[in-house]
Amino acid sequence: MVLKLYKSDASPPVRAVLMTIEAANIPNVEMIDVNVLEGDHLKEEYLKMNPQHTIPTLQDDDFYIWDSHAIAVYLLTKYSNNTTLYPSDPKQRAIINQRLHFDSGILFPNLRAVIEPLFYKGEKSFKQESLDKIKSGYEFSEKFLTKRWIAGDEFTLADIFFLASIRSSIEVQPIDSEEFPKLTDWLNRCKELDCHKKVNEPGSIIFRNSIRRLLG
Numbered sequence: 001m002v003l004k005l006y007k008s009d010a011s012p013p014v015r016a017v018l019m020t021i022e023a024a025n026i027p028n029v030e031m032i033d034v035n036v037l038e039g040d041h042l043k044e045e046y047l048k049m050n051p052q053h054t055i056p057t058l059q060d061d062d063f064y065i066w067d068s069h070a071i072a073v074y075l076l077t078k079y080s081n082n083t084t085l086y087p088s089d090p091k092q093r094a095i096i097n098q099r100l101h102f103d104s105g106i107l108f109p110n111l112r113a114v115i116e117p118l119f120y121k122g123e124k125s126f127k128q129e130s131l132d133k134i135k136s137g138y139e140f141s142e143k144f145l146t147k148r149w150i151a152g153d154e155f156t157l158a159d160i161f162f163l164a165s166i167r168s169s170i171e172v173q174p175i176d177s178e179e180f181p182k183l184t185d186w187l188n189r190c191k192e193l194d195c196h197k198k199v200n201e202p203g204s205i206i207f208r209n210s211i212r213r214l215l216g
């Protein structure tokens, strides 16, 4: 078995997969850095693995899968005995899946929409309407937090994905603790986790520095 993860640590979806690997103790994943700014992801060899040219991409021998959510679920269901991150109970799993789709369809795309004009169009400021969308993602997240964690009483894959996206979103749209008290407490709890300290925070700082450099 050869597992290879094509990644860049600044990327929130990559960091969600790295946190999954860390939290579930998945061994022997070879890490291969992809420099998106230099176009590594648009080269022929990369497009053969992932025609959508996104990072992360996972290679498991001759099997290739992309989209961080699909990768994390694949790794957990194939290579981990961890039963809490992605439990088999259909209802618990359904709630986690709903949260994963929310990250995939709302939280991360909203962040990507804010930062892409900086990276690819040379813009030097954020559009207010894009920032407002990030804030509306916080509003929903605050409502999801009826219990301690994003999908209920346990820390799950849902927390990992929200954490990766929200930790970077706060660099462009801070979270007001009075307006979002539950989200603030949740984020503070997450900051104590090993998977956050080891992989999410260092990558978030690289992300933050890139944004600051582009803003000038």
Ligand SMILES: N[C@@H](CCC(=O)N[C@@H](CS)C(=O)NCC(=O)O)C(=O)O
Binding pocket: 010, 011, 012, 013, 036, 041, 052, 053, 054, 055, 056, 066, 067, 068, 069, 104, 112
């Ligand atoms: N839904 C995808 C989004 C991945 C994504 O958009 N990654 C960005 C980097 S943060 C990327 O690959 N950008 C380059 C491109 O799309 O060509 C996932 O969760 O993996």
